[in-house]
Amino acid sequence: VIEIRDLHKSYGPLEVLKGVDMVAERGHVVSLIGSSGSGKSTLLRCANLLEISQKGEIIFEGEPIRWKGAGASRRPADPEQVRRVRTNLAMVFQQFNLWSHMTILQNVMEAPVHVLKRDRAEVEAAARAYLEKVGIADKADAYPAQLSGGQQQRAAIARALCMEPRALLFDEPTSALDPELEQEVVKVIKALAEEGRTMILVTHDMRLAADVSDHVVFLHLGRIEEEGPPEAVFGNPQSERLRQFLSHTL
Ligand code: ATP
Ligand code: MG
Numbered sequence: 001v002i003e004i005r006d007l008h009k010s011y012g013p014l015e016v017l018k019g020v021d022m023v024a025e026r027g028h029v030v031s032l033i034g035s036s037g038s039g040k041s042t043l044l045r046c047a048n049l050l051e052i053s054q055k056g057e058i059i060f061e062g063e064p065i066r067w068k069g070a071g072a073s074r075r076p077a078d079p080e081q082v083r084r085v086r087t088n089l090a091m092v093f094q095q096f097n098l099w100s101h102m103t104i105l106q107n108v109m110e111a112p113v114h115v116l117k118r119d120r121a122e123v124e125a126a127a128r129a130y131l132e133k134v135g136i137a138d139k140a141d142a143y144p145a146q147l148s149g150g151q152q153q154r155a156a157i158a159r160a161l162c163m164e165p166r167a168l169l170f171d172e173p174t175s176a177l178d179p180e181l182e183q184e185v186v187k188v189i190k191a192l193a194e195e196g197r198t199m200i201l202v203t204h205d206m207r208l209a210a211d212v213s214d215h216v217v218f219l220h221l222g223r224i225e226e227e228g229p230p231e232a233v234f235g236n237p238q239s240e241r242l243r244q245f246l247s248h249t250l
Helices: 040-047 079-088 104-114 120-133 149-161 179-194 206-212 230-235 240-249
Strands: 002-011 014-024 029-033 055-060 089-092 167-171 198-202 215-220 223-228
Touching (some): 002 040, 014 040, 014 223, 055 079, 079 089, 089 149, 120 149, 149 167, 149 179, 206 230
Parallel strands (some): 029 215, 089 167, 167 198
Antiparallel strands (some): 002 014, 002 055
């Protein structure tokens, strides 16, 4: 569903991604692991065009992103294509980014109604169903500040789901949470994986990555150092850097 080929991204002189290739097949969960600063968030943000990479291809559902210009001045050529990619690769961030002045239900309905221009009554029914699915149907009329962190993150997941995206991109969805609250969110992510949702999951939680992934990618200094099925990456790591990384995290 999403293919990334030889992706390069720099911030000024700092080369963050140095030619990354990655594929997330439909219905698969790809976990992205690696030390702080290795470029995991940057890769997700480049994939859904929140950040603009300077070189390489992003192919969404077989359709390559069209660019104009090259290198530092490269930009997507087609705003309509950008909109399509962003709505289809819904991102869930570490900080939930809910609108504080809107109720949970309004937060979940906001983009489908105002960006996608879907029918309000249908969106409301879907939004309530997604809140139910993540276990916070009773919080529909509460404001974000009235929810625990785990509940807020589940609301953010419901909001992403309500876009009916082709894939979900999670950027450390549990790392801002206390361990007990973390488990509530882990449960939701596991349920989504079992449904066969296409997901790319950046996580520090190796147990979660081992549990839900079809494929694990270890990023080191902007390059893929090792990748494979979770049994291989966690059970029989080949690279010394991956072994070191795992010894610090497990
Ligand atoms: P973490 O595990 O801490 O979230 P990460 O793997 O997600 O790390 P990134 O956030 O992708 O790492 O950052 C990779 C590098 O790019 C870091 O050195 C960071 O300082 C740099 N960087 C990220 N965003 C920007 C930006 N907007 N401007 C300049 N440098 C940036
Ligand atoms: Mg990050």
